[in-house]
Amino acid sequence: MKKIGPLLMILLCSVQAMAQCSLCTKTAQQLGEGPAKGLNSGILYLALTPLLIIGILGFRWWRSNREQ
Template identity: 40%
Template sequence: MKKQLRFLFFFLALGLTITTVVPAKAQCAMCTATVESNSESGASATNGLNNGIMYLLAAPYLAVAVLGFIWYKKYRRKNVELNMRQEKLNLN
């Protein structure tokens, strides 16, 4: 039951993440000036440039997330026994 609840929560979070996408415009100052001058003349390179910049922005975060997930799955321990003393700790 707990595993099913975990999968349900994961897919709910994934679905909310995918459906609540906010469009973003990410361009440097020189790219913006070039694209604005080209778009005034009728070129449609603006959308392609924005999508390319967003792709380059998301790639490192995706790579770190995948590596973190692999590390978590590989190195997490199951059935760890904690040998703690029964006496109180004095932290002074």
């Protein structure tokens, strides 16, 4: 797991994901390419924190149950 963790983080960070709904995408594209990419990056950044917290809590729960 120690070898897979950093590799997985690098893979997830290098993938370009689209985080916008279709309405937000249409609105952002009307503003231009730069603001659309900025909005998408902001959405991904804001989504990363709660997902990271849930992942850490889930891993700790799994690890504690596995040891018992």
